[in-house]
Amino acid sequence: MDIVVCIKQVPDAASVKWDHKTGTLIRDGVQSVINPFDYNAIEAALSLRDELGGKVTAVTMGPPQAQDAIREAMSMGVDHGVVISDRAFAGADTLATTYTLSRAIRKLGSVDAVFCGKQAIDGDTAQVGPGLAVRLGLPCVTCVGEMEIMEGGAGLRVKRMCEQGYDVVEVGFPVLLTVLASLNTPRVPSLKGKMRARKADIPLWSAEDIGAQKDKIGLAGSPTKVFSTHIPKFEARREMLPGTAEEQVDALVDKLKEAGII
């Protein structure tokens, strides 16, 4: 099995502070971590390899420091990793991102399964997985909450979760899946894995290395543009309701009546 897992380095939600009173970002000490759902994608890839044999390659597009994310994935047991990094990739929307990732994955050779997280916690679009599937000509199942290997190992039977239930879906290899946090519990890195990851040589591929067309990457290859941004201001609205439990409940019921909710 040739398995690819796509991971993204994102700012740690706990370290980014947004000041909603003044509408600014508090910049100090932002730390980068692997996107939470991508840990589940890594675990899914590793468990598939453990069952069917083969190798797992982690791919990320990002600045050179994204090597840290690859090292962490390798410490969990991922076999190889590559960082796709070039100033020319900056400003990529999801269309340019999927083009870039697909060029790199094609360069890796044949592929039987690609795993992505359901969505990244910064860009938040959940568009990279399905878009990448089209680029690679693979069938795609999103929001996978359970996964098992079909008899004979020809494909996967998965639960695709939706608002009020789920579909049971069968799909043969090769395939691309986007995964939910409920799919599995990511393994913790082993000491051996950490040592191997520290020493590993992680290649950096440029736009040229993956043979990317200039007008399909970065800002130039991105039909969507950020036109403006702002940090929403939430009013300082906190109002504590005092008194005994009865009084608190009465006060709350009054407030909800005022708001027309009951």
Next chain:
Amino acid sequence: MVVVDLEKCVGCGECEDVCTFGAISIVDEKAVVDPDTCTLCGACEEACPEGAIEIEGEDISPAGGMDLDAWRGVWVVAEFRHDRFAPVTFELLGKGRQLADDLETDLTAVLMGSGVGEYAESLIERGADKVLVVDSPRLEQFLDDVYARILADMAQKEKPEIILAGATAMGRAFIPQVATILETGLTADCTGLEIAPEGRDLLQTRPAFGGNLMATIICDSTRPQMATVRPHVLKAMEPDASRQGEVIKIDPHEDLLKSNIKVLESVMEEAEGPMLTEAEVVITAGRGVENPKNIALIEKLAHCMEGGVGATRAVTDAEWLPGRCQIGQTGVTVSPKLYMGFGVSGAIQHLVGMQGSEIIVAVNKDPDAPVFDVATYGIVGDVKDILPLLVRRICQERGND
């Protein structure tokens, strides 16, 4: 990338102030941009009073000069599953009507499914001028690739300038495939849409970073302009049975109907009340409800208020409630009229999934719990005391009216 003309830069710091990503700092009285944090949004370019900042590389249009004027009309993708329209379909038609009127063009609804033809009229009542119906037994189940290919094929033929769909599990699964086939821009999870004051570009506003940042996105060099829209934020029109429109049947080519995936079954879980992401009231259980027995009271309160039941991860991890109830960074995002949290501490990973709610009520015995920072109304108290009282009062009120 962002290029600062050091001759022109006076180090005033205007750019540093407008950069929402914290990518600019003033070093030795000159602006320095960190290319790795910069998203090339262009806010600094606009803000610079000296004209010292320029974004390079933005003028190559990906389609190589597509004829934008060949694309006209607004499309809404209807979502019909399990014998009903997703409410977001009607919300999209309400907004689509407004956009089409602004652009002086038609509003078309696209209805795909099996045995759906008879429901086309209700889309006209809700604002559509035309309905394109693709009715085939092959569309009984939701097959991402088939739905994507059919919609992309129709769009290539009919050339709409705007395509809107719901940011539901289904919309978020296949609409990105359509945008990739059409090689055009797609804005995710929008909460606001309007036509730019000049020209015909669509300004699409969406939350990112878990709702901590609002970004307005444009797609000005390719067509169609595509967006998925978050349920529950736009207003539907009241149905008007006197509205007239045209229903057009489309027979997709056989090749488009072949799928690489097979849906064995489609299961609706017996959840009482509305879906969490659509509910106007969400009652949430945190670890502070202390034992699974109290979950019954949470459910009762939700039932009385015709709301949905939510949970923190601590609660779904303990399997007091199923995983689909989890609200937050690794769960669902809700923005109801009323969110009530019982024994919820207010971890950032939970807050990002609910802070867009109109009214937030928090009940927690710890007066310093972070959840109170985002609460509209806070009650410091024990869930065991407050919850039964509240259930009694509210079910009473409801029973009387």
